[in-house]
Amino acid sequence: MxxxxxxxxxxxxxxxxxxxxxxxxxxxxxxxxxxxxxxxxxxxxxxxxxxxxxxxxxxxxxxxxxxxxxxxxxxxxxxxxxxxxxxxxxxxxxxxxxxxxxxxxxxxxxxxxxxxxxxxxxxxxxxxxxxxxxxxxxxxxxxxxxxxxxxxxxxxxxxxxxxxxxxxxxxxxxxxxxxxxxxxxxxxxxxxxxxxxxxxxxxxxxxxxxxxxxxxxxxxxxxxxxxxxxxxxxxxxxxxxxxxxxxxxxxxxxxxxxxxALDEYVGVKRALADFYRERLRDTGLVLHPEPEHCRSIFWLFSALAATGSRPLIERLNQRGVMARPFWAPMHQLPMFREAMVCGSEAADRIYECGFSIPSSVGLTPADRSRVAEEVRAAAGGMAFE
Ligand SMILES: Cc1ncc(COP(=O)(O)O)c(C=O)c1O
The missing domain is CATH 3.40.640.10 (Type I PLP-dependent aspartate aminotransferase-like (Major domain))
Incomplete structure (x- = not known):
């Protein structure tokens, strides 16, 4: 894995x-x-x-x-x-x-x-x-x-x-x-x-x-x-x-x-993000965005799959590539049900469609290529609307 x-x-x-x-x-x-x-x-x-x-x-x-x-x-x-x-x-x-x-x-x-x-x-x-x-x-x-x-x-x-x-x-x-x-x-x-x-x-x-x-x-x-x-x-x-x-x-x-080693790690994470973006660009997935004015560290490289991320996550894990969903939005958790919610449309959608893929600083070139290929295969045919 x-x-x-x-x-x-x-x-x-x-x-x-x-x-x-x-x-x-x-x-x-x-x-x-x-x-x-x-x-x-x-x-x-x-x-x-x-x-x-x-x-x-x-x-x-x-x-x-x-x-x-x-x-x-x-x-x-x-x-x-x-x-x-x-x-x-x-x-x-x-x-x-x-x-x-x-x-x-x-x-x-x-x-x-x-x-x-x-x-x-x-x-x-x-x-x-x-x-x-x-x-x-x-x-x-x-x-x-x-x-x-x-x-x-x-x-x-x-x-x-x-x-x-x-x-x-x-x-x-x-x-x-x-x-x-x-x-x-x-x-x-x-x-x-x-x-x-x-x-x-x-x-x-x-x-x-x-x-x-x-x-x-x-x-x-x-x-x-x-x-x-x-x-x-x-x-x-x-x-x-x-x-x-x-x-x-x-x-x-x-x-x-x-x-x-922080600066070096940031460089590695950003290079990994460039690699994933290049390899996954025509998959129909929405790839991890970099906010305006921000130089992101792409902590966990993530993407959105139009029809929901769970089948893709399941398949990746079966194939030995660890993938995880985003966090359940806070208002969906029992201990925060009483809290006021002013808006959650994007949060709910990102939770439903989002997933993160291997992003360790020590990921080898062979492993990152394998991750990209598995994600490509898993995403086949999924277009984001
Ligand atoms: C956004 C965010 N806030 C807070 C924490 C909590 O940090 P810790 O696990 O060190 O308590 C984490 C991660 O663990 C996090 O991702």
């Missing part, structure tokens, strides 16, 4: 992990954590990075720090991996789901603007959703499949309504928006970016995530909250309910080695 996306650990991972074991620095905090945070900030264009246990933990803390609390609402795309919607619920808030764009599969910020302009009203207590009476506490764009949504439009909208932005960049570390990294500031006045290093991401720490920011204050508070809110080095005194969310030194050691 050719896997969908597996790590490529061919750099200095062994050497760095050995150093952790040799020096007894295996747990939370340590020299590799510091180094990883510094390198990550540099690589992403942020001023600061706080390394944490997972992308989900990063989202939880970022939403809390943005003031999202019980009974609030957070506007986010219906099409996403479940983690950001879960993180909203961890805060006691509810997601409001809006659609993505058919043309590039990214968040439809215009639709969000329509909802805020006409579906909400500004009151003393903040921006209130007319339908639910709840306060809109934040915008949560999720950048999908290695591309990015229009972060300038998000920033303008957030500033218009004085809303904080928590940007989920789990799938696009290494991508560029108008030639700037995911952590580079936008015009948004309050913005925190999160990312993930779980095993299927472009670089991995085994499991891990990070909070990226240009604010010293946000950095300090994120560090505090993720380190059980401990106030001093000696005494066990904590000044609020904190979280044990820090990344371990061993994980960060792997991350340091992985980060050294």
């Amino acid at each position: 050719i896997p969908l996306s597996v790590p490529w650990l061919k750099g200095r991972e062994w050497e760095y992990v050995k150093e952790c074991l040799d020096t007894n620095w295996v747990s939370y905090l340590g020299p590799f954590v510091d180094r990883f945070e510094k390198s990550l900030a540099e690589a992403s264009g942020a001023d600061y990075a706080v390394a944490v246990a997972s992308g989900t933990a990063a989202l939880h803390i970022a939403l809390m720090m943005s003031g999202v609390g019980p009974g609030d609402e957070v506007v986010m795309p219906a099409l996403t991996f479940v983690a950001p919607a879960n993180a909203v619920r961890y805060c006691g808030a509810w997601p409001v789901f809006t659609d993505v764009r058919m043309r590039d599969w990214q968040w439809d910020v215009e639709q969000v603007a329509g909802f805020l302009d006409t579906g909400c009203e500004m009151k003393k207590s903040g921006l209130i959703n007319r339908a639910t009476g709840r306060r809109i506490a934040a915008l949560l764009p999720v950048h999908l499949m290695g591309g990015m949504c229009d972060v300038d439009a998000v920033a303008a909208l957030a500033n218009r309504y004085d809303l904080p932005v928590v940007e989920d960049a789990a799938e696009c570390l290494g991508a560029r928006w108008k030639d700037r990294g995911i952590g580079s500031p936008t015009a948004a006045r309050r913005r925190i970016v999160t990312t993930s290093f779980n095993g299927n991401k472009i670089i991995t720490t085994g499991g891990g995530g990070a909070i990226l920011t240009s604010s010293r204050e946000v950095h300090d508070r994120a560090r505090h909250l993720t380190t059980t809110a401990k106030t001093g080095t000696l005494e066990f005194v904590h000044d609020e309910v904190g979280y044990n969310y820090r990344l371990t030194n061993v994980a960060a050691a792997i991350g340091c080695a992985q980060l050294e």
Whole structure:
């Protein structure tokens, strides 16, 4: 079976992990954590990075720090991996789901603007959703499949309504928006970016995530909250309910080695996307789009099949080529049935028709040719309407 996306650990991972074991620095905090945070900030264009246990933990803390609390609402795309919607619920808030764009599969910020302009009203207590009476506490764009949504439009909208932005960049570390990294500031006045290093991401720490920011204050508070809110080095005194969310030194050691290869991996992913686009161009499939102004990393190369992707996915898996559908849109999941849905037509369609194919950095030329041939054969006769 050719896997969908597996790590490529061919750099200095062994050497760095050995150093952790040799020096007894295996747990939370340590020299590799510091180094990883510094390198990550540099690589992403942020001023600061706080390394944490997972992308989900990063989202939880970022939403809390943005003031999202019980009974609030957070506007986010219906099409996403479940983690950001879960993180909203961890805060006691509810997601409001809006659609993505058919043309590039990214968040439809215009639709969000329509909802805020006409579906909400500004009151003393903040921006209130007319339908639910709840306060809109934040915008949560999720950048999908290695591309990015229009972060300038998000920033303008957030500033218009004085809303904080928590940007989920789990799938696009290494991508560029108008030639700037995911952590580079936008015009948004309050913005925190999160990312993930779980095993299927472009670089991995085994499991891990990070909070990226240009604010010293946000950095300090994120560090505090993720380190059980401990106030001093000696005494066990904590000044609020904190979280044990820090990344371990061993994980960060792997991350340091992985980060050294990030640019190379982005190049490999983009070359793989070029290859698939060339080989699959006359199949009738809609191939993974690259959003305007964005240099995508094509995290998992994906496509849409007109009549639905499930027969094709089944056939590819039977033939030893791992293929996976997109995530079920959030409003279709039982725990979010009560959440408001402002639009989901494209999300539903992409779920029905979308599939991802092997995209590992270490995919051999022979394997990628085989994947392309199998997809061509499986797609035979399927035209997209
Ligand atoms: C869009 C998105 N957000 C958040 C996450 C969560 O990251 P983690 O698995 O590190 O918690 C992922 C992937 O896992 C993701 O794809």
